[in-house]
Amino acid sequence: MPLNVGEITYTNILPLYYYVNRSKLAKNDISFVPQVPAHLNLAMKTGVIDVGAISSFAYGQNYKEYELFPDLSVSSFGKVGSIFLFSKLPIEKLNGASIALTSSSATSVHLLKIILKEFYSINANYETVKPELQQMLKSNEACLLIGDDAIEALWNKDDENLYMYDLGEIWTKFTNLPMTFAVVAVRKAILAKERSAVSILFDEMKESKELSLRNGFLPMIKDIKTKHRGNYRFWENYFAGLDYHFQENQFRGLQHYYELCFKHGFIEQVPKLSFVNDYAHTHSM
Known part of the structure; x- marks a missing residue:
């Protein structure tokens, strides 16, 4: 069956998608659905989207239905710039x-x-x-x-x-913590049926992130400048302020965010982070 991938239509998420081999993914029946975060959050919840970047809050609301891709996020320590x-x-x-x-x-x-x-x-x-x-x-x-x-x-x-x-x-x-604004999640129901396709997608997104970092975001910025204003310095500074990893420090920041969401009644319970393939850094939160 096809795998529908949500793709947030903001430049801040672009490093996770920019270098993915879309023709290769298409041959594996993997297609992309671009939307703003709020629409993708709802599409994931209702099963229209199977996997993709969603807001951290949306994961907190539906964490029992999702698993996370390890070491992929949109985070910042300090200014996020957008x-x-x-x-x-x-x-x-x-x-x-x-x-x-x-x-x-x-x-x-x-x-x-x-x-x-x-x-x-x-x-x-x-x-x-x-x-x-x-x-x-x-x-x-x-x-x-x-x-x-x-x-x-x-x-x-x-x-x-x-x-x-x-x-x-x-x-x-x-x-004194980072803030994680978006994570990459997959519905558990689809993971049980399409683990191979999900694995191919994860490898592509992880490679896209690494290539983006290795290239200093420059080829991507060149494309961004054709659609948006701003000079190279603006976009270089912007991406330099973002963090695309999802590790111990990001876990702590996100945990604190969820605790405060719970404290103020925005979510019914503090969620647990559950990762695809029983990722070694799985944390109870």
């Missing part, structure tokens, strides 16, 4: 404010709520809307944008008085 809170007010003054949330995200939405409540003791009012900076700020004091939407907003914002906060930077400031 997850911003844009605000008319300093963050400390947002208590009772109205904040517009992007409809494209899950992990970052709950990360923002955790940051405001846990680190700043702020209670805000939230609404989820289409991710467009000017429209979001028309009737709200602040807004959250992620991925390419956030980068475009960074370039296009015309109000120099707007405050801008990088959620990855704030998270690390208060926790």
Whole structure:
């Protein structure tokens, strides 16, 4: 049977997909479905997508149904460069404010709520809307944008008085831990039937990550520049701030995120990380 692979349509995930041999995968009946994170999260949950990058929060919600690919993630220790809170007010003054949330995200939405409540003791009012900076700020004091939407907003914002906060930077400031925004997961039901195809895909994604790192992201950046603005220095700095591994330090950061999600009632229990092939670094969380 075919294997449907979710592919997040943001540049931050591109190193995990850029060098995969798509013709080879197609011969093994493996196809790709590009979507924003929120759509892929739902598609994975309903079985429309079998495997792929999803938000860390979506894994936390459905961890009993999924297993993770080892050592593949989108993480950062400090600035992530594409997850911003844009605000008319300093963050400390947002208590009772109205904040517009992007409809494209899950992990970052709950990360923002955790940051405001846990680190700043702020209670805000939230609404989820289409991710467009000017429209979001028309009737709200602040807004959250992620991925390419956030980068475009960074370039296009015309109000120099707007405050801008990088959620990855704030998270690390208060926790001294990295934040893992996306993981690569496979549905357990499909893994039992298509382990060989899943293994081929994992090898390709792992090789893509390693080639991207080895090449300093440069061939990929050349392609990105044909679709987006920004010079080489911007994109080099952007990718240099991201971490595509998923090891001990990322485990600790994600564990803390899940613990705080549970504390604030966003998930029903703290999930366990379960890896394909009983990966040696499997952790109970």
